[in-house]
Amino acid sequence: MTPPAGHRRAAWLGAGLLALAAVLLALGAGVGSTGFESLARMRSDPAAWQIVWDIRLPRSLGAWLAGALLGLSGAVAQGLFRNPLADPYLLGSASGAALGGAVAMAFVGAAPGGGGAWPAQLGVTGLAFVGAAGAVLLTLTLARGVQHTLRLLLAGVIVGVVLGAVRDLVQLAHPRILESMQVFTLGSTAFVGWSACALMALALGVCMLGAALMARALDGLTLGEATAASLGLPLAPLRIGLVVVMALATGVAVAQTGLIAFVGLAAPHLVRSIVRITHAAHTALAACMGGALLLAADILARWVLAPQEVAVGVLTALLGGGYLLWRMHRRTRDGGSVL
Template identity: 70%
Template sequence: MTPACAASPAGDAPGRRAAWCGTWLLLAAALLTLCGASVGSTGFDSLLRMRTDPVAWQIVCDIRLPRTLGAWLAGALLGLAGAVAQGLFRNPLADPYLLGSASGAALGVTVAMAWFGVSALATPWLARIGTAGMAFAGAVLAVLLTLLLARGVQHTLRLLLAGVVVGVVLGALRDLVQLASPDILRAVHAFALGSTAFVGWAACALMAAAWGLCGVLAWTLARALDALTLGEATAASLGLPLTPMRAGLVAAMALATAVAVAQTGLIAFVGLAAPHLLRSLVRVTHARHILLSSFMGALLLLAADILARWLLAPQELPVGVLTAALGGSYLLWLMHRRTVQAGGA
């Protein structure tokens, strides 16, 4: 994949290089989708027996395919949110969870699990919302609290600090709820490790709608990110309405992160590593960078999900463990390479 993305002639326009890279990322995703439909305890047999065996049909169409597509969509949402975060904060270490959405989602899930077994009054409406709904609500409330504490989106540094504070406070509240209900520790830990095992077609439809909405919004407002690379003063002198554009980008990042986390749990490093990996292949404007980072994040999470199902089959590894190990290793290698290059220069 790397040679194909980087093999375009130097004289080609950035749009042509981006088109080639996006094409190869989508082709790789299609190949991995076929692999995802065949990975399981019955292997390729289920694919071969789909026409004659209703059980094989159900395994492939109701379990493997929605899980595979769900991994692609969740990765696409996280990759998109990571590219927006790094452009908005002008920080290569920014990730989608900076605004406290991860801690808010974890708190929402923890409260839901605790109340399901503790509070009889809370059970009826919590049962209708479900843990995914509570995770989404917790992530959105955390972002709103961050915006309130930062007094809007005018100052990115204040927004960043507010997100860190909100994340720490909500994480402490989650720990207190777990201490009060120790029987939910295992379930909350599973959510924190991330999994695509429970993704169905309804969740895929929801993530696809969120990805389309966030992608259009981020693409439309990407000019603000291009302007911010020149500095706040220069961006303001260009006549762009930076405050509403920042608000729209924050909304896209928060919605994408909240939807992905609500359906798959806390999956680490996809949103952080995808923009870095893409930047090492092709340099484009933020509009194309956001879209291609979304494709890259989708490919990373899809590959990690297939590995999580295949490495210890029939047992499964938490996909968040693989993404953290692989993503962290890649970033360490990238830092080492840049250090060596800087020392050689």
């Protein structure tokens, strides 16, 4: 049981993250090719306001939604596999989703996160979801479950490499998608529109509900397999459900924004460093933290070298990797565990 003080701290953290998201959305809507601009001044210019409404606002909202999906997926993965390093990308789901995106671009003709027609958008997202789910299930099959962490991570690396090679073969067979796939692998929110935001919002709602309903399984697994089974939890179907949640969240986010590094790994760690809470609240807070991280990185990517733009996936890799290295150094210096 979490003490009342923990609940209060979690509530304050959630409120703070939502307030931060609102501020970042306003900032994101005002970031143009020349830096920050006044929303009040743009409101008086119909052309400028159309740019805000049709391009900047959906991009900023899409960045928050994609980050929330990755943060939620990372929290589920770390709880399911009882491993602080088990973000969805380490289990091959990102490579599977990227392969699905490449197949969709090659055979459906859709671009990741583009406006496009609904059938094309559903094709990209659907195939990315199938690829992510298939990759995770293949990893679990090769690892023979989740009991052996080293075997699980090795299986994830193998599956990721193999599916990445298959994706490269698809690109070689269809060279017209090479440019889109380059943007896809670097990670970008530049092409996210309102239709992509709607898809990600729907996926986030479904995944949040699923994670909340199965949070007791994650709480039980933290106590060990035997203890969780003794509590009467149906572990087999709950694991399947959690894998579906993780794959759906990862697949939809990757389909719309490409490969965004470290958000799914860093967001749950940041939440745990602030408050210890049951998984029902932890997954929701990790989602809010992931959304804030990716939206802040997207704003920084647009502003730091304006009018040029840094790929947001490159920026999150640099910042997220630096944070985790600092955290690892501090914990090992103090004699604690690595993470």
